[in-house]
Amino acid sequence: MGEKMNIIESDLTEISDRVVRGEIKAEEVVSQYLAHTQKINPQLNAFVAMNDKALEQAQALDKKRNAGKKLGRLAGVPVGIKDMLCTKGLRTTAGSKILQNFIPPYSATVVERLESADAITLGKTNQDEFAMGSSSETSALGQSMNPWDLTRVPGGSSGGSAAAVAARLVPLSIGTDTGGSIRQPASFCGVVGVKPTYGRVSRYGIVAFASSLDQAGPFGLSVRDCARSLEIISGKDMNDMTTSNLPVPEWEKNLNSDLKGMRVGLPKEFFSDAVSAETRKAVDKAIEIVRAKGGITVDIELPLTKYGVSVYYLVCTCEASSNLARYDGVRFGYRSDFSKGLPADIDEFYSRNRGEGFGTEVKRRIILGTYALSSGYYEAYYKKAGQVRRLLRDDYIKAFQKCDVIMGPVTTSPAFKIGERINNPLEMYLNDIFTVTASLAGLPCMSVPAGFTSNKLPIGVHIIGPHFEEQKMLNVAHAIEGEVNIRKEVPNVIR
Amino acid sequence: MDVAKVAQLARLNLTAEEQAKFQAQLKNILISFEEISKINTEGVEPLVTPVDVELVYRKDEDRVTLSVEEALQNAPERAGNLFRVPPVV
Numbered sequence: 061m062g063e064k065m066n067i068i069e070s071d072l073t074e075i076s077d078r079v080v081r082g083e084i085k086a087e088e089v090v091s092q093y094l095a096h097t098q099k100i101n102p103q104l105n106a107f108v109a110m111n112d113k114a115l116e117q118a119q120a121l122d123k124k125r126n127a128g129k130k131l132g133r134l135a136g137v138p139v140g141i142k143d144m145l146c147t148k149g150l151r152t153t154a155g156s157k158i159l160q161n162f163i164p165p166y167s168a169t170v171v172e173r174l175e176s177a178d179a180i181t182l183g184k185t186n187q188d189e190f191a192m193g194s195s196s197e198t199s200a201l202g203q204s205m206n207p208w209d210l211t212r213v214p215g216g217s218s219g220g221s222a223a224a225v226a227a228r229l230v231p232l233s234i235g236t237d238t239g240g241s242i243r244q245p246a247s248f249c250g251v252v253g254v255k256p257t258y259g260r261v262s263r264y265g266i267v268a269f270a271s272s273l274d275q276a277g278p279f280g281l282s283v284r285d286c287a288r289s290l291e292i293i294s295g296k297d298m299n300d301m302t303t304s305n306l307p308v309p310e311w312e313k314n315l316n317s318d319l320k321g322m323r324v325g326l327p328k329e330f331f332s333d334a335v336s337a338e339t340r341k342a343v344d345k346a347i348e349i350v351r352a353k354g355g356i357t358v359d360i361e362l363p364l365t366k367y368g369v370s371v372y373y374l375v376c377t378c379e380a381s382s383n384l385a386r387y388d389g390v391r392f393g394y395r396s397d398f399s400k401g402l403p404a405d406i407d408e409f410y411s412r413n414r415g416e417g418f419g420t421e422v423k424r425r426i427i428l429g430t431y432a433l434s435s436g437y438y439e440a441y442y443k444k445a446g447q448v449r450r451l452l453r454d455d456y457i458k459a460f461q462k463c464d465v466i467m468g469p470v471t472t473s474p475a476f477k478i479g480e481r482i483n484n485p486l487e488m489y490l491n492d493i494f495t496v497t498a499s500l501a502g503l504p505c506m507s508v509p510a511g512f513t514s515n516k517l518p519i520g521v522h523i524i525g526p527h528f529e530e531q532k533m534l535n536v537a538h539a540i541e542g543e544v545n546i547r548k549e550v551p552n553v554i555r
Numbered sequence: 556m557d558v559a560k561v562a563q564l565a566r567l568n569l570t571a572e573e574q575a576k577f578q579a580q581l582k583n584i585l586i587s588f589e590e591i592s593k594i595n596t597e598g599v600e601p602l603v604t605p606v607d608v609e610l611v612y613r614k615d616e617d618r619v620t621l622s623v624e625e626a627l628q629n630a631p632e633r634a635g636n637l638f639r640v641p642p643v644v
Contacts, residue, residue, distance in 0.1 A: 165625035259606045272604055302608050370588040381565060388566075391638050392629035398641050406643040407566055415568025423567060424577055428584065430565040431556050440592065446601025448591050453602060486584055502605025527606055 067092050069550065072137045072231040072285045073312075079136035082125065086136030090118040090180055093138045097182065097229040100554055103210060106223040108143060108201045109151050110183040117180050124178075132177035134292060139174055140224040140233035143184040143201075144191055144217075145276065146265040147171055150181070154267040155189040155199040155217075158387050158394040158417030168265025169300065170234060170276050170293045177292045182230050186220030189419045190384065191241055191269045193217050194491045197482050198421045205478070206248060207551035208517055212475040215245030218279070222249040225279045226518075227554050232280055232289055236266060238273045239372050240470075240495025243522060246279055246507040247470035250518025250546070252537065253279045254286045257528045258502035259304040261290075262297035268383040270376035271302075273499050281547060283508065283538040287311040290530070306528055314531055317539035320354035323463040324536065329365035330468030330494055330522075342511035342519040343469050349543040350467070350536060360459045360466070364452050365497060371452065372496035373489055374432050374445035381429030384422070389413030424485060453501040456524075464532050466524040468494055470507045474517040494522055504530045508537035509546050518546075556581055 078084045101107050146164035153159045188198040196204040196219025204219040206212040207227040214223040218235025222245035235242040237255035246253025254277045261276050278289040294308045388410050389395035394417035403409040432441035481488045498505040507520035525533035558578045562569050632639040
């Protein structure tokens, strides 16, 4: 029959093309990834639930191919889905005790589109509770670990998704990014991670955290992999009125690492003394590559950058306090045990369910957001943040008159130790200084691996594009990955 | 900020420990956020949705979304086709 082809560590585009050509069966692909995941996941806690129908779905796909039917562009590709996205019949927790037994009766549009492209959900990946965090330490399902150093965080909130791809448990995973939750874990775990323009990807069926910021996006081992999967999940959805009517471009086909004429803006605010020396070195190397490939660097200013964290943590907590009001224990989700005493009134009923079901960080943010929206404080906090948000977006629009993309570090330093920042919320929030303003402005942005520290921790570089111009940012990332060539590096945990 | 009052608005029980911890932490966080008051925002309309969105309407037609069984399948308690709750009124 021929040798068993080792598929782990392949790009998803290669896997899919091989499955379509009949060189490998989808069942074989899924079996290999399942076996590898079984072996490695206990050390990472990247996956928190497995799809026990994965093998069966792969077999059905092989039957479909044998019957001569056309297969999709993600044929046989196993995918990790962040537990923030509803998967019909498969437990979805958003990392929270309040949804610990929730089985969605429907799937998110993103999940349906992946399935229509013949991808196979391997399982659900771990995350900070309700996507509130930068370390995957607030999950009710336990901490996730960074595959490059098990004593360090994989980042957050999509830490499980990033770790799963870095450890080759799956070639593709889906995360969500509200203030950096795809880009930061991508950087910490040495994989590519993309947040599309707000409105590119439907939020239908994605547990809502901050509705004006949330976007789902892919993690992959290559820019091509992310480009293809982003095409599959993007596009107008009548179930999400904030999705754009714009057609989805052929990002994969138009990938081009020739950057002649590409103007790359470097905001001085992104290159402060706060950035660690090794991070700076990796980002500078990426900038050199961009110049070598024909790009021109331009100095720009984003003067309101330093207010980004304040604006972000006001906007997102206010929106979250509203979105999380639905978790009341009435129709679904956690309900306290009232067998030993009925609640005095409906408020006590709600308050006990929510008080027992939500974790600390979530509660902290609900309190903050409720306060900032409350009578007497709304103007100074929520409204003011909204006004500054417009000015932040204006800064970017002005900058994009002088450049085609913007580059900088993703974070000031690489993956920190587990437990190092969790007790100081403000310090944790300041992690997000470079990622939040692009989210507030609704811009497409991504992280692409640029190098390692001396102790083998990955460092990514942040690339931001103008609204709906993902191709520019993908091309710059593609140029960088081609020269940095760290695709062959793998974390020790998988050997 | 009176954390206890806000918790009541949010229908959120906090332990005494959480209340004390949040009282201190949120005070520092809010002080830090006060920096945005320095920015001149006169005449600036708040930005809520970061890209322009067109309102689209669908036809006002009946359609099936979830069956009754699907809608009830995650109910903590049910009674026939109803969600059951403790007596609260």
